[in-house]
Amino acid sequence: MQEEDRGAQELYVYDTGEGLVFSYGPQHPGTGHFRLIVRVLGDTVIDIEPDAGFVHRGEEKMCESKTWITNIPHLERPVILDSAGILYPYCLAVEKLMGVEPPPRAKYLRALMAELNRIGSHFYYFALYGVFLGIPTPFLWSFGDREFIVDLVQFIGGQRITHSYFVPGGVRNDAPAKVPAKLVQHFRTWYSEATGRRPSESELTDNFHKYVLHVADFIDSRLDYYWDLMLDNSIFITRTRGVGMLTPEEVASLGAVGVTLRASGLKRDVRVDEPYDAYGEVKFEIPVMVEGDGYARAVIAFREMKESLKIIRQLVEGMPDGPFKLKQHPINIRVPAGEAFARAEAAHGEMAYYIRSDGSDKPYRVRILAPSFRNLIVIPYTTRGKRIADIPVLYWSNNYWPVEWDR
Amino acid sequence: MSEDTAPSPRVAAALGRLKQFLGEKLSAVTVDKKIIKVSVAPEALAEAAALLKEMGLDHVKGVTGVDLVALKPSEKAIEIIYHAGSYLDDELAPYVVNLAAKLPRENPVTESLVKIWPSAEYHERETYEMLGVVFKGHPNLKRLLLPEWWSDIPPLRKDYRPPGRE
Numbered sequence: 265m266q267e268e269d270r271g272a273q274e275l276y277v278y279d280t281g282e283g284l285v286f287s288y289g290p291q292h293p294g295t296g297h298f299r300l301i302v303r304v305l306g307d308t309v310i311d312i313e314p315d316a317g318f319v320h321r322g323e324e325k326m327c328e329s330k331t332w333i334t335n336i337p338h339l340e341r342p343v344i345l346d347s348a349g350i351l352y353p354y355c356l357a358v359e360k361l362m363g364v365e366p367p368p369r370a371k372y373l374r375a376l377m378a379e380l381n382r383i384g385s386h387f388y389y390f391a392l393y394g395v396f397l398g399i400p401t402p403f404l405w406s407f408g409d410r411e412f413i414v415d416l417v418q419f420i421g422g423q424r425i426t427h428s429y430f431v432p433g434g435v436r437n438d439a440p441a442k443v444p445a446k447l448v449q450h451f452r453t454w455y456s457e458a459t460g461r462r463p464s465e466s467e468l469t470d471n472f473h474k475y476v477l478h479v480a481d482f483i484d485s486r487l488d489y490y491w492d493l494m495l496d497n498s499i500f501i502t503r504t505r506g507v508g509m510l511t512p513e514e515v516a517s518l519g520a521v522g523v524t525l526r527a528s529g530l531k532r533d534v535r536v537d538e539p540y541d542a543y544g545e546v547k548f549e550i551p552v553m554v555e556g557d558g559y560a561r562a563v564i565a566f567r568e569m570k571e572s573l574k575i576i577r578q579l580v581e582g583m584p585d586g587p588f589k590l591k592q593h594p595i596n597i598r599v600p601a602g603e604a605f606a607r608a609e610a611a612h613g614e615m616a617y618y619i620r621s622d623g624s625d626k627p628y629r630v631r632i633l634a635p636s637f638r639n640l641i642v643i644p645y646t647t648r649g650k651r652i653a654d655i656p657v658l659y660w661s662n663n664y665w666p667v668e669w670d671r
Numbered sequence: 672m673s674e675d676t677a678p679s680p681r682v683a684a685a686l687g688r689l690k691q692f693l694g695e696k697l698s699a700v701t702v703d704k705k706i707i708k709v710s711v712a713p714e715a716l717a718e719a720a721a722l723l724k725e726m727g728l729d730h731v732k733g734v735t736g737v738d739l740v741a742l743k744p745s746e747k748a749i750e751i752i753y754h755a756g757s758y759l760d761d762e763l764a765p766y767v768v769n770l771a772a773k774l775p776r777e778n779p780v781t782e783s784l785v786k787i788w789p790s791a792e793y794h795e796r797e798t799y800e801m802l803g804v805v806f807k808g809h810p811n812l813k814r815l816l817l818p819e820w821w822s823d824i825p826p827l828r829k830d831y832r833p834p835g836r837e
Contacts, residue, residue, distance in 0.1 A: 325826055512758075515758065517730065518731030519731060525758065538766045629827075633733035641789070
Protein backbone atom coordinates (compact mmCIF):
# COMPACT_ATOMS: atom_id res chain seq x y z
CA MET A 265 0.00 0.00 0.00
CA GLN A 266 2.86 2.34 0.85
CA GLU A 267 4.28 1.55 -2.55
CA GLU A 268 1.05 2.73 -4.22
CA ASP A 269 0.91 5.88 -2.12
CA ARG A 270 4.38 6.79 -3.14
CA GLY A 271 3.57 6.15 -6.78
CA ALA A 272 0.71 8.65 -6.53
CA GLN A 273 2.86 11.19 -4.76
CA GLU A 274 5.57 11.00 -7.37
CA LEU A 275 3.21 12.46 -9.92
CA TYR A 276 3.00 15.78 -8.10
CA VAL A 277 5.22 18.36 -6.59
CA TYR A 278 5.47 17.86 -2.85
CA ASP A 279 7.67 18.92 0.00
CA THR A 280 9.41 16.18 1.94
CA GLY A 281 10.73 18.52 4.63
CA GLU A 282 14.20 17.81 3.30
CA GLY A 283 13.70 19.28 -0.10
CA LEU A 284 11.08 19.70 -2.75
CA VAL A 285 10.32 16.74 -5.01
CA PHE A 286 9.10 17.27 -8.55
CA SER A 287 8.92 15.58 -11.91
CA TYR A 288 11.28 16.66 -14.64
CA GLY A 289 9.41 15.37 -17.68
CA PRO A 290 7.99 13.29 -19.31
CA GLN A 291 7.10 16.35 -21.36
CA HIS A 292 10.09 18.57 -20.93
CA PRO A 293 12.02 20.81 -23.29
CA GLY A 294 14.02 18.68 -25.66
CA THR A 295 13.17 15.05 -26.14
CA GLY A 296 10.34 13.46 -24.22
CA HIS A 297 9.14 10.01 -23.12
CA PHE A 298 11.20 10.02 -20.00
CA ARG A 299 11.06 11.54 -16.56
CA LEU A 300 13.46 12.40 -13.81
CA ILE A 301 12.21 12.54 -10.24
CA VAL A 302 14.24 15.35 -8.74
CA ARG A 303 14.59 16.41 -5.11
CA VAL A 304 15.96 19.90 -4.67
CA LEU A 305 16.94 22.29 -1.90
CA GLY A 306 16.89 25.77 -3.34
CA ASP A 307 18.09 25.04 -6.84
CA THR A 308 20.62 22.40 -5.84
CA VAL A 309 19.73 18.84 -6.78
CA ILE A 310 19.92 16.62 -3.69
CA ASP A 311 18.70 13.44 -5.30
CA ILE A 312 17.62 12.40 -8.74
CA GLU A 313 16.07 9.22 -9.99
CA PRO A 314 15.36 8.36 -13.62
CA ASP A 315 11.90 6.93 -14.21
CA ALA A 316 11.79 4.89 -17.39
CA GLY A 317 9.25 2.76 -19.17
CA PHE A 318 7.03 5.32 -20.89
CA VAL A 319 7.81 3.73 -24.25
CA HIS A 320 8.54 0.18 -23.13
CA ARG A 321 7.31 -2.19 -25.84
CA GLY A 322 8.63 -5.50 -24.61
CA GLU A 323 10.95 -6.04 -27.56
CA GLU A 324 12.64 -8.95 -25.84
CA LYS A 325 9.39 -10.79 -25.26
CA MET A 326 8.24 -9.96 -28.79
CA CYS A 327 11.37 -11.63 -30.17
CA GLU A 328 10.27 -14.96 -28.73
CA SER A 329 7.05 -15.06 -30.74
CA LYS A 330 8.47 -13.95 -34.11
CA THR A 331 10.81 -15.80 -36.42
CA TRP A 332 14.50 -15.00 -36.80
CA ILE A 333 13.84 -12.93 -39.93
CA THR A 334 10.57 -11.24 -38.92
CA ASN A 335 12.32 -10.01 -35.78
CA ILE A 336 14.46 -7.65 -37.86
CA PRO A 337 11.93 -4.86 -38.53
CA HIS A 338 10.74 -4.46 -34.94
CA LEU A 339 14.24 -4.70 -33.44
CA GLU A 340 15.34 -1.53 -35.21
CA ARG A 341 12.29 0.51 -34.15
CA PRO A 342 13.73 1.66 -30.81
CA VAL A 343 16.38 3.76 -32.56
CA ILE A 344 14.95 5.01 -35.79
CA LEU A 345 17.87 7.37 -36.39
CA ASP A 346 20.42 4.61 -36.12
CA SER A 347 18.52 1.53 -37.28
CA ALA A 348 21.70 0.04 -38.68
CA GLY A 349 23.59 0.34 -35.43
CA ILE A 350 20.95 -1.27 -33.26
CA LEU A 351 20.44 -4.17 -35.64
CA TYR A 352 24.07 -4.86 -36.49
CA PRO A 353 24.98 -7.11 -33.53
CA TYR A 354 21.75 -9.08 -33.91
CA CYS A 355 22.83 -10.15 -37.38
CA LEU A 356 26.37 -10.80 -36.20
CA ALA A 357 25.10 -13.00 -33.37
CA VAL A 358 22.72 -14.96 -35.60
CA GLU A 359 25.55 -15.47 -38.10
CA LYS A 360 27.74 -16.80 -35.29
CA LEU A 361 25.07 -19.36 -34.41
CA MET A 362 24.57 -20.32 -38.05
CA GLY A 363 28.31 -20.47 -38.63
CA VAL A 364 28.16 -18.32 -41.75
CA GLU A 365 30.01 -15.25 -42.89
CA PRO A 366 28.60 -12.67 -45.30
CA PRO A 367 30.34 -12.09 -48.67
CA PRO A 368 32.91 -9.24 -48.83
CA ARG A 369 30.61 -6.81 -50.63
CA ALA A 370 27.94 -7.25 -47.98
CA LYS A 371 30.48 -6.44 -45.28
CA TYR A 372 31.32 -3.17 -46.99
CA LEU A 373 27.70 -2.26 -47.61
CA ARG A 374 26.84 -2.91 -43.98
CA ALA A 375 29.67 -0.77 -42.70
CA LEU A 376 28.69 1.97 -45.16
CA MET A 377 25.12 1.91 -43.93
CA ALA A 378 26.24 1.90 -40.30
CA GLU A 379 28.46 4.95 -40.85
CA LEU A 380 25.74 6.87 -42.70
CA ASN A 381 23.39 6.16 -39.82
CA ARG A 382 26.03 7.22 -37.30
CA ILE A 383 26.33 10.61 -38.99
CA GLY A 384 22.55 10.97 -39.12
CA SER A 385 22.30 10.14 -35.44
CA HIS A 386 25.08 12.52 -34.41
CA PHE A 387 23.37 15.28 -36.37
CA TYR A 388 20.33 14.66 -34.23
CA TYR A 389 22.51 14.80 -31.13
CA PHE A 390 23.75 18.25 -32.17
CA ALA A 391 20.25 19.34 -33.08
CA LEU A 392 18.82 18.52 -29.67
CA TYR A 393 21.88 19.68 -27.80
CA GLY A 394 21.23 23.11 -29.28
CA VAL A 395 17.53 22.97 -28.41
CA PHE A 396 18.33 21.98 -24.83
CA LEU A 397 20.57 25.00 -24.41
CA GLY A 398 18.34 27.48 -26.16
CA ILE A 399 20.25 27.60 -29.45
CA PRO A 400 17.64 26.53 -32.01
CA THR A 401 19.72 27.05 -35.16
CA PRO A 402 21.61 23.70 -35.02
CA PHE A 403 18.27 21.90 -35.09
CA LEU A 404 17.31 23.46 -38.41
CA TRP A 405 20.77 23.09 -39.89
CA SER A 406 21.20 19.48 -38.77
CA PHE A 407 17.91 18.38 -40.19
CA GLY A 408 18.60 20.13 -43.46
CA ASP A 409 22.05 18.60 -43.89
CA ARG A 410 20.98 15.21 -42.60
CA GLU A 411 18.54 15.06 -45.50
CA PHE A 412 21.38 14.24 -47.94
CA ILE A 413 22.49 11.39 -45.71
CA VAL A 414 18.93 10.13 -45.40
CA ASP A 415 18.54 10.26 -49.19
CA LEU A 416 21.60 8.06 -49.55
CA VAL A 417 20.24 5.65 -46.97
CA GLN A 418 17.03 5.53 -48.98
CA PHE A 419 18.84 4.72 -52.23
CA ILE A 420 20.79 1.92 -50.61
CA GLY A 421 18.21 0.48 -48.26
CA GLY A 422 14.90 1.52 -49.79
CA GLN A 423 13.73 3.54 -46.77
CA ARG A 424 14.77 6.82 -45.23
CA ILE A 425 14.80 5.35 -41.73
CA THR A 426 14.05 1.87 -40.34
CA HIS A 427 15.20 0.25 -43.55
CA SER A 428 15.57 -3.36 -42.26
CA TYR A 429 18.62 -3.46 -44.48
CA PHE A 430 20.68 -6.04 -42.63
CA VAL A 431 19.83 -9.71 -42.77
CA PRO A 432 21.83 -12.63 -41.37
CA GLY A 433 24.26 -13.53 -44.13
CA GLY A 434 24.41 -10.17 -45.90
CA VAL A 435 22.22 -7.23 -46.77
CA ARG A 436 18.76 -7.15 -48.28
CA ASN A 437 19.68 -5.58 -51.61
CA ASP A 438 22.63 -4.12 -53.44
CA ALA A 439 23.53 -0.45 -53.66
CA PRO A 440 22.24 1.18 -56.83
CA ALA A 441 24.58 2.09 -59.71
CA LYS A 442 22.99 5.51 -60.21
CA VAL A 443 21.14 8.10 -58.17
CA PRO A 444 18.31 10.22 -59.64
CA ALA A 445 19.71 12.96 -61.88
CA LYS A 446 17.22 15.46 -60.48
CA LEU A 447 18.65 15.03 -56.99
CA VAL A 448 22.20 15.52 -58.27
CA GLN A 449 21.09 18.76 -59.87
CA HIS A 450 19.55 19.91 -56.58
CA PHE A 451 22.59 18.79 -54.59
CA ARG A 452 25.00 20.62 -56.89
CA THR A 453 23.79 24.03 -55.63
CA TRP A 454 24.10 23.05 -51.99
CA TYR A 455 27.49 21.51 -52.62
CA SER A 456 28.85 24.72 -54.19
CA GLU A 457 27.44 26.82 -51.40
CA ALA A 458 28.99 24.73 -48.64
CA THR A 459 32.36 24.01 -50.20
CA GLY A 460 32.84 27.05 -52.43
CA ARG A 461 33.67 24.78 -55.36
CA ARG A 462 31.55 24.16 -58.42
CA PRO A 463 31.99 20.58 -59.57
CA SER A 464 32.16 20.00 -63.33
CA GLU A 465 29.57 17.86 -65.13
CA SER A 466 31.99 14.92 -65.29
CA GLU A 467 33.07 15.18 -61.64
CA LEU A 468 29.64 15.05 -60.07
CA THR A 469 27.37 12.80 -62.09
CA ASP A 470 24.52 10.52 -61.17
CA ASN A 471 27.06 7.74 -60.62
CA PHE A 472 26.47 6.38 -57.12
CA HIS A 473 30.16 6.13 -56.26
CA LYS A 474 30.92 9.74 -57.27
CA TYR A 475 27.77 11.05 -55.62
CA VAL A 476 28.61 9.46 -52.24
CA LEU A 477 32.12 10.94 -52.30
CA HIS A 478 30.67 14.37 -52.99
CA VAL A 479 28.11 14.04 -50.20
CA ALA A 480 30.99 13.15 -47.88
CA ASP A 481 32.86 16.30 -48.97
CA PHE A 482 29.72 18.36 -48.52
CA ILE A 483 29.11 17.11 -44.97
CA ASP A 484 32.79 17.62 -44.17
CA SER A 485 32.58 21.28 -45.20
CA ARG A 486 29.28 21.78 -43.45
CA LEU A 487 30.71 20.42 -40.20
CA ASP A 488 33.12 23.36 -40.07
CA TYR A 489 30.09 25.66 -39.93
CA TYR A 490 28.82 23.66 -36.96
CA TRP A 491 32.10 24.21 -35.21
CA ASP A 492 31.62 27.96 -35.50
CA LEU A 493 27.94 27.84 -34.68
CA MET A 494 28.01 25.53 -31.67
CA LEU A 495 31.37 24.38 -30.46
CA ASP A 496 32.99 27.80 -30.77
CA ASN A 497 29.92 29.57 -29.43
CA SER A 498 30.51 31.26 -26.09
CA ILE A 499 27.01 30.40 -24.79
CA PHE A 500 27.51 26.75 -25.62
CA ILE A 501 30.97 26.70 -24.07
CA THR A 502 29.89 28.37 -20.81
CA ARG A 503 26.91 26.09 -20.42
CA THR A 504 28.77 22.83 -21.06
CA ARG A 505 32.41 23.24 -19.92
CA GLY A 506 33.08 21.60 -16.58
CA VAL A 507 29.55 20.19 -16.38
CA GLY A 508 29.16 16.47 -15.64
CA MET A 509 32.86 15.71 -15.38
CA LEU A 510 33.87 12.06 -15.14
CA THR A 511 37.31 10.58 -14.63
CA PRO A 512 38.39 7.45 -16.58
CA GLU A 513 38.06 5.36 -13.41
CA GLU A 514 34.52 6.60 -12.81
CA VAL A 515 33.56 5.88 -16.41
CA ALA A 516 34.97 2.37 -16.15
CA SER A 517 33.15 1.76 -12.90
CA LEU A 518 29.84 3.06 -14.30
CA GLY A 519 30.35 1.18 -17.56
CA ALA A 520 29.41 4.22 -19.67
CA VAL A 521 29.58 4.01 -23.45
CA GLY A 522 29.85 6.16 -26.55
CA VAL A 523 30.80 9.83 -26.34
CA THR A 524 30.76 9.74 -22.52
CA LEU A 525 33.39 7.03 -22.54
CA ARG A 526 35.68 8.62 -25.09
CA ALA A 527 35.36 12.13 -23.69
CA SER A 528 36.90 10.86 -20.45
CA GLY A 529 40.18 9.76 -21.94
CA LEU A 530 39.39 6.13 -22.68
CA LYS A 531 40.21 5.06 -26.21
CA ARG A 532 37.66 2.30 -26.58
CA ASP A 533 35.67 1.53 -29.68
CA VAL A 534 34.38 -1.90 -30.67
CA ARG A 535 35.21 -1.14 -34.31
CA VAL A 536 38.88 -1.16 -33.30
CA ASP A 537 38.96 -3.40 -30.23
CA GLU A 538 37.15 -6.27 -31.88
CA PRO A 539 36.86 -5.38 -35.60
CA TYR A 540 33.85 -6.86 -37.33
CA ASP A 541 32.91 -6.95 -41.01
CA ALA A 542 34.84 -4.36 -43.07
CA TYR A 543 36.17 -2.35 -40.13
CA GLY A 544 39.42 -4.31 -40.05
CA GLU A 545 40.19 -3.01 -43.55
CA VAL A 546 39.66 0.72 -43.11
CA LYS A 547 41.89 3.24 -41.38
CA PHE A 548 40.48 5.74 -38.92
CA GLU A 549 41.19 7.31 -35.54
CA ILE A 550 39.22 6.97 -32.34
CA PRO A 551 38.73 10.55 -31.15
CA VAL A 552 39.56 10.96 -27.50
CA MET A 553 39.42 13.89 -25.06
CA VAL A 554 40.48 14.02 -21.43
CA GLU A 555 38.19 16.71 -20.00
CA GLY A 556 35.24 14.36 -19.54
CA ASP A 557 32.64 17.15 -19.50
CA GLY A 558 29.61 18.07 -21.57
CA TYR A 559 31.72 20.10 -23.97
CA ALA A 560 34.23 17.31 -24.60
CA ARG A 561 31.36 14.95 -25.41
CA ALA A 562 30.07 17.27 -28.10
CA VAL A 563 33.58 17.58 -29.55
CA ILE A 564 33.90 13.79 -29.60
CA ALA A 565 30.64 13.51 -31.55
CA PHE A 566 31.89 16.17 -33.97
CA ARG A 567 35.19 14.40 -34.54
CA GLU A 568 33.49 11.02 -34.83
CA MET A 569 31.47 12.37 -37.74
CA LYS A 570 34.69 13.47 -39.44
CA GLU A 571 36.12 9.98 -38.92
CA SER A 572 32.92 8.40 -40.24
CA LEU A 573 33.33 10.44 -43.41
CA LYS A 574 36.86 9.08 -43.78
CA ILE A 575 35.51 5.55 -43.39
CA ILE A 576 32.74 6.18 -45.92
CA ARG A 577 35.26 7.40 -48.53
CA GLN A 578 37.43 4.32 -48.00
CA LEU A 579 34.47 1.96 -48.11
CA VAL A 580 33.11 3.42 -51.34
CA GLU A 581 36.52 3.40 -52.99
CA GLY A 582 37.41 -0.12 -51.87
CA MET A 583 33.98 -1.67 -52.34
CA PRO A 584 34.50 -5.15 -53.82
CA ASP A 585 32.22 -6.60 -56.47
CA GLY A 586 30.30 -9.78 -56.00
CA PRO A 587 27.18 -11.07 -54.28
CA PHE A 588 25.60 -9.00 -51.50
CA LYS A 589 24.17 -11.90 -49.55
CA LEU A 590 24.78 -15.58 -49.11
CA LYS A 591 21.36 -16.69 -50.26
CA GLN A 592 17.75 -15.69 -50.06
CA HIS A 593 16.56 -17.04 -46.74
CA PRO A 594 13.08 -18.40 -46.36
CA ILE A 595 11.16 -16.46 -43.72
CA ASN A 596 11.27 -19.39 -41.29
CA ILE A 597 14.96 -20.28 -41.21
CA ARG A 598 16.04 -22.54 -38.38
CA VAL A 599 19.08 -21.49 -36.43
CA PRO A 600 21.19 -24.20 -34.75
CA ALA A 601 20.78 -24.50 -30.98
CA GLY A 602 23.29 -22.65 -28.88
CA GLU A 603 24.12 -19.23 -27.51
CA ALA A 604 25.92 -16.27 -29.02
CA PHE A 605 27.08 -12.88 -27.87
CA ALA A 606 27.98 -10.20 -30.39
CA ARG A 607 28.67 -6.49 -30.14
CA ALA A 608 29.12 -3.56 -32.46
CA GLU A 609 29.69 0.17 -32.12
CA ALA A 610 26.36 1.92 -32.67
CA ALA A 611 26.03 5.70 -32.79
CA HIS A 612 25.15 5.90 -29.10
CA GLY A 613 27.91 3.52 -28.05
CA GLU A 614 28.61 -0.14 -27.69
CA MET A 615 25.57 -2.21 -28.67
CA ALA A 616 25.43 -5.90 -27.82
CA TYR A 617 23.08 -8.84 -28.16
CA TYR A 618 22.97 -12.09 -26.27
CA ILE A 619 20.98 -14.70 -28.17
CA ARG A 620 19.92 -18.17 -27.23
CA SER A 621 18.48 -20.61 -29.75
CA ASP A 622 16.76 -23.93 -29.16
CA GLY A 623 17.09 -24.94 -32.81
CA SER A 624 13.62 -23.84 -33.84
CA ASP A 625 12.49 -21.08 -36.19
CA LYS A 626 12.11 -18.61 -33.33
CA PRO A 627 14.70 -17.35 -30.85
CA TYR A 628 14.50 -18.79 -27.35
CA ARG A 629 15.80 -15.60 -25.76
CA VAL A 630 17.07 -12.34 -27.21
CA ARG A 631 18.72 -9.92 -24.82
CA ILE A 632 19.23 -6.39 -26.12
CA LEU A 633 22.06 -4.61 -24.32
CA ALA A 634 21.43 -1.07 -25.44
CA PRO A 635 24.00 1.71 -25.04
CA SER A 636 21.53 4.27 -23.67
CA PHE A 637 20.54 1.86 -20.94
CA ARG A 638 24.15 1.65 -19.88
CA ASN A 639 24.55 5.43 -19.85
CA LEU A 640 21.47 5.79 -17.67
CA ILE A 641 23.46 5.35 -14.47
CA VAL A 642 25.58 8.36 -15.44
CA ILE A 643 22.64 10.79 -15.07
CA PRO A 644 22.04 10.38 -11.31
CA TYR A 645 25.75 9.99 -10.68
CA THR A 646 26.72 13.28 -12.29
CA THR A 647 23.62 15.29 -11.35
CA ARG A 648 23.65 15.03 -7.55
CA GLY A 649 24.84 18.28 -6.04
CA LYS A 650 24.47 20.25 -9.29
CA ARG A 651 22.07 23.04 -10.23
CA ILE A 652 18.68 22.49 -11.87
CA ALA A 653 19.80 24.59 -14.84
CA ASP A 654 22.55 22.06 -15.57
CA ILE A 655 20.18 19.08 -15.89
CA PRO A 656 19.66 19.49 -19.67
CA VAL A 657 23.40 19.31 -20.28
CA LEU A 658 23.95 16.47 -17.81
CA TYR A 659 21.16 14.54 -19.46
CA TRP A 660 21.67 15.17 -23.14
CA SER A 661 25.46 15.29 -23.30
CA ASN A 662 25.52 11.49 -22.90
CA ASN A 663 23.97 11.08 -26.35
CA TYR A 664 21.01 9.43 -24.87
CA TRP A 665 17.87 8.04 -26.47
CA PRO A 666 14.92 7.15 -24.18
CA VAL A 667 13.24 4.73 -26.57
CA GLU A 668 16.41 2.69 -26.81
CA TRP A 669 16.59 2.51 -23.05
CA ASP A 670 12.99 1.26 -22.76
CA ARG A 671 13.10 -1.09 -25.76
CA MET B 672 43.76 -18.33 -37.42
CA SER B 673 44.73 -20.44 -34.40
CA GLU B 674 46.27 -17.58 -32.41
CA ASP B 675 43.14 -15.61 -33.15
CA THR B 676 40.82 -18.17 -31.58
CA ALA B 677 42.93 -19.08 -28.51
CA PRO B 678 42.94 -16.62 -25.59
CA SER B 679 46.14 -14.69 -24.92
CA PRO B 680 48.57 -16.23 -22.38
CA ARG B 681 47.54 -13.74 -19.71
CA VAL B 682 43.85 -14.52 -20.14
CA ALA B 683 44.55 -18.25 -20.13
CA ALA B 684 46.52 -17.83 -16.89
CA ALA B 685 43.67 -15.82 -15.37
CA LEU B 686 41.20 -18.57 -16.26
CA GLY B 687 43.56 -21.09 -14.66
CA ARG B 688 43.62 -19.00 -11.51
CA LEU B 689 39.86 -18.83 -11.49
CA LYS B 690 39.70 -22.65 -11.66
CA GLN B 691 42.21 -22.94 -8.84
CA PHE B 692 40.30 -20.57 -6.56
CA LEU B 693 36.79 -21.79 -7.24
CA GLY B 694 37.54 -25.51 -7.56
CA GLU B 695 34.34 -27.53 -7.55
CA LYS B 696 32.16 -24.44 -7.72
CA LEU B 697 33.31 -23.71 -11.28
CA SER B 698 31.20 -25.90 -13.51
CA ALA B 699 32.33 -24.96 -17.03
CA VAL B 700 34.51 -22.60 -19.03
CA THR B 701 33.88 -22.22 -22.76
CA VAL B 702 35.99 -20.04 -25.01
CA ASP B 703 34.67 -18.82 -28.35
CA LYS B 704 37.30 -16.46 -29.76
CA LYS B 705 37.05 -13.37 -27.56
CA ILE B 706 33.86 -14.43 -25.79
CA ILE B 707 34.47 -16.47 -22.68
CA LYS B 708 31.69 -18.06 -20.66
CA VAL B 709 32.36 -18.98 -17.05
CA SER B 710 29.60 -20.99 -15.34
CA VAL B 711 29.70 -21.19 -11.58
CA ALA B 712 27.53 -22.46 -8.75
CA PRO B 713 25.11 -19.75 -7.52
CA GLU B 714 26.79 -19.41 -4.14
CA ALA B 715 30.14 -18.71 -5.84
CA LEU B 716 28.83 -15.86 -8.00
CA ALA B 717 30.06 -13.03 -5.79
CA GLU B 718 33.42 -14.70 -5.21
CA ALA B 719 33.94 -15.26 -8.93
CA ALA B 720 32.88 -11.68 -9.70
CA ALA B 721 35.35 -10.30 -7.16
CA LEU B 722 38.12 -12.39 -8.74
CA LEU B 723 37.23 -11.21 -12.25
CA LYS B 724 37.14 -7.60 -11.08
CA GLU B 725 40.57 -8.03 -9.53
CA MET B 726 41.84 -9.43 -12.83
CA GLY B 727 40.84 -6.22 -14.59
CA LEU B 728 37.22 -6.64 -15.72
CA ASP B 729 36.00 -3.28 -14.49
CA HIS B 730 32.42 -3.04 -15.74
CA VAL B 731 29.44 -5.10 -16.82
CA LYS B 732 27.82 -4.58 -20.18
CA GLY B 733 24.58 -6.03 -18.95
CA VAL B 734 22.84 -8.71 -16.95
CA THR B 735 20.77 -11.29 -18.79
CA GLY B 736 18.25 -13.65 -17.29
CA VAL B 737 17.12 -16.73 -19.20
CA ASP B 738 14.20 -18.83 -18.07
CA LEU B 739 15.39 -22.34 -18.94
CA VAL B 740 12.08 -24.09 -18.20
CA ALA B 741 11.20 -24.80 -21.84
CA LEU B 742 14.77 -25.51 -22.94
CA LYS B 743 15.80 -27.84 -20.12
CA PRO B 744 12.61 -28.76 -18.21
CA SER B 745 14.41 -31.12 -15.82
CA GLU B 746 16.65 -28.35 -14.42
CA LYS B 747 13.85 -25.93 -13.37
CA ALA B 748 16.33 -23.09 -13.42
CA ILE B 749 16.76 -19.47 -14.33
CA GLU B 750 20.21 -18.69 -15.65
CA ILE B 751 21.60 -15.26 -14.94
CA ILE B 752 24.56 -14.01 -16.92
CA TYR B 753 26.76 -11.01 -16.16
CA HIS B 754 28.49 -9.78 -19.32
CA ALA B 755 31.71 -8.33 -17.97
CA GLY B 756 34.33 -6.37 -19.88
CA SER B 757 37.27 -4.08 -19.40
CA TYR B 758 37.86 -0.44 -20.29
CA LEU B 759 41.05 0.35 -18.43
CA ASP B 760 43.08 -2.69 -19.54
CA ASP B 761 44.19 -2.62 -23.19
CA GLU B 762 44.80 -6.34 -23.42
CA LEU B 763 41.48 -7.32 -21.88
CA ALA B 764 39.37 -4.79 -23.80
CA PRO B 765 38.54 -7.12 -26.72
CA TYR B 766 37.29 -9.83 -24.35
CA VAL B 767 33.83 -10.30 -22.94
CA VAL B 768 33.46 -12.64 -20.00
CA ASN B 769 29.97 -14.03 -19.46
CA LEU B 770 29.73 -15.04 -15.83
CA ALA B 771 26.74 -17.36 -15.48
CA ALA B 772 24.95 -19.17 -12.68
CA LYS B 773 21.75 -21.21 -12.56
CA LEU B 774 19.30 -20.28 -9.83
CA PRO B 775 16.35 -22.42 -8.75
CA ARG B 776 13.26 -21.25 -10.63
CA GLU B 777 10.97 -21.55 -7.60
CA ASN B 778 13.02 -19.21 -5.47
CA PRO B 779 15.59 -17.30 -7.53
CA VAL B 780 17.56 -15.36 -4.95
CA THR B 781 21.17 -14.31 -5.30
CA GLU B 782 23.54 -11.79 -3.88
CA SER B 783 23.63 -8.48 -5.72
CA LEU B 784 26.93 -7.70 -7.44
CA VAL B 785 26.39 -3.92 -7.39
CA LYS B 786 29.05 -3.57 -4.68
CA ILE B 787 31.58 -5.22 -6.99
CA TRP B 788 30.34 -3.79 -10.28
CA PRO B 789 28.34 -0.55 -9.75
CA SER B 790 27.46 -0.65 -13.45
CA ALA B 791 25.15 -3.64 -12.78
CA GLU B 792 22.64 -1.54 -10.82
CA TYR B 793 19.98 -0.89 -13.47
CA HIS B 794 20.57 -4.20 -15.23
CA GLU B 795 19.85 -6.09 -12.01
CA ARG B 796 16.70 -4.05 -11.50
CA GLU B 797 15.53 -4.99 -14.97
CA THR B 798 16.27 -8.68 -14.37
CA TYR B 799 14.35 -8.42 -11.09
CA GLU B 800 11.17 -7.14 -12.71
CA MET B 801 11.39 -9.16 -15.91
CA LEU B 802 12.31 -12.56 -14.43
CA GLY B 803 11.59 -12.20 -10.73
CA VAL B 804 15.20 -12.75 -9.66
CA VAL B 805 15.79 -11.17 -6.25
CA PHE B 806 19.18 -9.56 -5.76
CA LYS B 807 19.97 -9.42 -2.05
CA GLY B 808 21.77 -6.27 -0.97
CA HIS B 809 20.79 -4.24 -4.05
CA PRO B 810 20.57 -0.56 -3.03
CA ASN B 811 17.31 0.18 -4.85
CA LEU B 812 15.59 -3.00 -5.98
CA LYS B 813 12.30 -1.91 -7.50
CA ARG B 814 10.55 -1.84 -10.84
CA LEU B 815 12.06 0.05 -13.70
CA LEU B 816 10.23 -0.38 -17.00
CA LEU B 817 6.92 -2.10 -16.24
CA PRO B 818 3.87 0.01 -15.39
CA GLU B 819 3.06 0.60 -11.72
CA TRP B 820 -0.20 -1.37 -11.98
CA TRP B 821 1.47 -4.53 -13.32
CA SER B 822 0.25 -7.46 -11.23
CA ASP B 823 1.02 -10.47 -13.43
CA ILE B 824 3.99 -12.83 -13.22
CA PRO B 825 7.37 -11.53 -14.43
CA PRO B 826 6.86 -11.20 -18.19
CA LEU B 827 10.06 -12.77 -19.45
CA ARG B 828 9.29 -16.06 -17.76
CA LYS B 829 8.26 -18.67 -20.30
CA ASP B 830 4.84 -19.28 -18.74
CA TYR B 831 3.78 -15.65 -19.26
CA ARG B 832 1.73 -15.37 -22.43
CA PRO B 833 1.31 -11.86 -23.84
CA PRO B 834 -2.37 -10.99 -24.40
CA GLY B 835 -3.43 -11.88 -27.92
CA ARG B 836 -0.61 -14.35 -28.42
CA GLU B 837 -1.89 -17.32 -26.42
